[in-house]
Amino acid sequence: MSFNDEILISLKQAVSATPENPHLHRHLADLLLAQGDIAAAESEYRAALALAPTHPQIRLGLAQTFYQGHKDSAGLALVEDLLAEPDPPAAAFVLCARLLERRQERVRALQLYQQGVQKDPSLADESLAALLNGALFPEGPPTLANTEPTVAPPEPEREAVKVPHHAFVEEQAPAIEKERPATTFADIGGMETLKEEIRLEIIHPLQHPELYQAYGKTIGGGILMYGPPGCGKTHLARATAGEVKADFISVGINEILDMWLGQSERNLHAIFEQARAAAPCVLFFDEVDALGASRSDLRQSAGRQLINQFLAEMDGLNASNEGVLILAATNAPWHLDNAFRRPGRFDRILFVPPPDGPGRTAILQLLLAQKPTENLDLNELARKTEGFSGADLKALIDIAIEGKLQEAIRTGIPGPISHKDLLQALKQARPTTREWFNTARNYVLYANQGGLYDEVKAWLKLP
Numbered sequence: 001m002s003f004n005d006e007i008l009i010s011l012k013q014a015v016s017a018t019p020e021n022p023h024l025h026r027h028l029a030d031l032l033l034a035q036g037d038i039a040a041a042e043s044e045y046r047a048a049l050a051l052a053p054t055h056p057q058i059r060l061g062l063a064q065t066f067y068q069g070h071k072d073s074a075g076l077a078l079v080e081d082l083l084a085e086p087d088p089p090a091a092a093f094v095l096c097a098r099l100l101e102r103r104q105e106r107v108r109a110l111q112l113y114q115q116g117v118q119k120d121p122s123l124a125d126e127s128l129a130a131l132l133n134g135a136l137f138p139e140g141p142p143t144l145a146n147t148e149p150t151v152a153p154p155e156p157e158r159e160a161v162k163v164p165h166h167a168f169v170e171e172q173a174p175a176i177e178k179e180r181p182a183t184t185f186a187d188i189g190g191m192e193t194l195k196e197e198i199r200l201e202i203i204h205p206l207q208h209p210e211l212y213q214a215y216g217k218t219i220g221g222g223i224l225m226y227g228p229p230g231c232g233k234t235h236l237a238r239a240t241a242g243e244v245k246a247d248f249i250s251v252g253i254n255e256i257l258d259m260w261l262g263q264s265e266r267n268l269h270a271i272f273e274q275a276r277a278a279a280p281c282v283l284f285f286d287e288v289d290a291l292g293a294s295r296s297d298l299r300q301s302a303g304r305q306l307i308n309q310f311l312a313e314m315d316g317l318n319a320s321n322e323g324v325l326i327l328a329a330t331n332a333p334w335h336l337d338n339a340f341r342r343p344g345r346f347d348r349i350l351f352v353p354p355p356d357g358p359g360r361t362a363i364l365q366l367l368l369a370q371k372p373t374e375n376l377d378l379n380e381l382a383r384k385t386e387g388f389s390g391a392d393l394k395a396l397i398d399i400a401i402e403g404k405l406q407e408a409i410r411t412g413i414p415g416p417i418s419h420k421d422l423l424q425a426l427k428q429a430r431p432t433t434r435e436w437f438n439t440a441r442n443y444v445l446y447a448n449q450g451g452l453y454d455e456v457k458a459w460l461k462l463p
Contacts (some may be wrong), residue, residue: 007031009429015044022051033061038069053449056082056089062446063095074442077126077334081447083112084338090120090395098128106132141353176271177248178278181242188239189358189366189390191233194350198223198240199312201348202325206244208279219280222314222326222345224288226333227352228436230391233329234286236352240327243283248282249275253290265309271326272313279323288328289335307337314345331436333452334443341452351455354389354433357382363390367397381422387431 011028018024029044045062053056059078066075079096082088093116100109110132115122152385156227185195205212212219227232234250241248249271256267268291275283285291312318314326328346330336340346355363358420360382369374385393408414442461444453 001447006202008035011263019047020051022048022055022058025051025060026055028064029061032401033065033068038065042069049446056085059446060089060092060095063092067095067099072099072102073439074446077439077442078446079109080334081443081449090116090123092116093119094123094125094128097132101132103129176251176255176274178247180245181238181248183235183239184242185239187366188235189362189364190355191232191236191352194225194236194352197350198236199243202282203243206246206323219323222328223348223350224333224336224340224346225329225350225352226331228354228389228433229331230389230432231352231354232390233352234247234284235390237282237284237327237329239286240325244280244282244325246280246282246325247278248284249278249286250286252286256291262305262361264306265415268306268313272321273319274320275324276321279327281323282325282327285326285328287330288340289330289332294435307339311339311345334447338443349452351459352457353455354387354392354431358384360385360388360393362395363393367394368417371397371401372414374416374418376417376422381419381426384423384426385429385431387433388389388429389431389433392429392431392433396422396425396429399428 006406008028008031011024011031015021015028025048026042029041029048032044033041042062042065042085045065048055048058059082060163063075063078066072066078071394076096076099079092079099082092083096095114097109097116100106100112113125113128113132116458188195205217225236227233231450235358238248238250247284251271255271256264258264258267272282275281313371314321326346329352333349341349357379361378364378364381368378385396388396397417400417403421403425404415405419409460437456437460440453440456440461444457444462448454
């Protein structure tokens with residue numbers, strides 16, 4: 001019997017004698033992982049994590065097990081959660097680089113690898129460094145010899161033209177078009193709990209301002225909606241503006257991000273100023289994680305400055321946000337900077353799941369309301385479409401309509417959509433929410449220390 005085998009037997013006996021000790025589970029897992037027994041190592045790391053959920057080395061060990069077992073999504077969930085902490089272990093940077101390299105995200109992988117090695121030079125891995133550098137610089141890393149700029153021939157002299165500074169600023173930060181939506185909550189099937197949350201946070205303060213002023217509650221605030229794509233987050237934001245008959249400004253990343261240093265911050269400020277001038281106004285940020293990504297993931301100061309500007313605008317440091325109702329949507333809340341979740345910014349964080357049975361029935365009724373139909377059993381169809389988002393249900397109806405159009409072209413007679421047509425279309429339709437929940441499950445299990453994803457946990461029926 002080898003010395004390692006004797007240690008392994010001793011550790012197993014110690015764990016059996018004191019199963020409530022997380023450090024023994026971790027040491028046993030470390031040895032099992034070193035011997036290549038990945039399944040047993042994962043089991044021990046999980047047992048240790050259940051006893052010490054915040055221990056960084058246990059979480060790192062479990063992430064290493066996931067990496068070796070090719071469970072890359074679960075591994076990334078763990079190490080990204082570690083990297084978001086104030087002083088993450090150096091090995092977490094290198095492990096994250098390995099996981100990202102597998103996903104072909106080699107620019108960020110190289111940045112994380114270099115940061116990890118800078119913290120702990122003993123983690124240097126020549127093969128990984130060569131792999132990342134070789135992918136990014138096929139002709140070799142840049143040097144003075146191969147990066148010297150080519151001198152272009154001089155251009156002919158041109159007459160200087162002075163452009164007024166104010167004209168340049170107006171051109172760089174144009175106002176975004178406002179709209180006054182006609183859509184209301186009546187046009188949205190299901191989502192009753194979400195509607196009530198929005199009524200409490202946004203609609204009631206505008207309809208009963210005297211009550212809120214009596215308690216010193218300002219009219220404004222923010223709501224962050226997250227969940228799988230296609231479940232109606234944008235539609236719900238537009239309907240909120242329709243409910244209160246307010247202007248609606250929808251902001252995409254293309255309206256803010258700019259290649260010139262400092263211009264993105266000016267664009268964001270101009271949008272908030274436009275919303276303040278139009279109050280009451282619903283200001284909606286779609287894919288907000290692209291603008292407010294976690295600062296721990298950003299290595300360049302430009303991205304950090306934009307996030308700081310965003311936070312300052314939400315706080316109303318230089319101007320009041322009274323009457324500015326801020327809604328935001330994201331499919332990846334785990335990439336959003338934690339500072340946005342502070343009270344006073346996004347006061348409510350709402351999980352927008354796929355619609356339930358009654359919600360799917362209501363959505364189908366709305367989608368089919370203006371179409372010729374016969375003999376429909378929407379309750380049965382709702383039962384057969386569990387997990388479908390609103391967008392998936394629309395796609396299902398589109399498939400059925402395409403079938404009816406082909407039939408009408410052959411016969412020359414357009415026919416109504418029947419229950420049989422929808423069931424036939426269902427054979428080709430699939431819910432698109434499964435992939436999102438597979439990713440979310442990893443964050444629920446391994447990165448939910450603050451309880452942010454408890455609603456997702458309940459929806460997935462996890463213990």
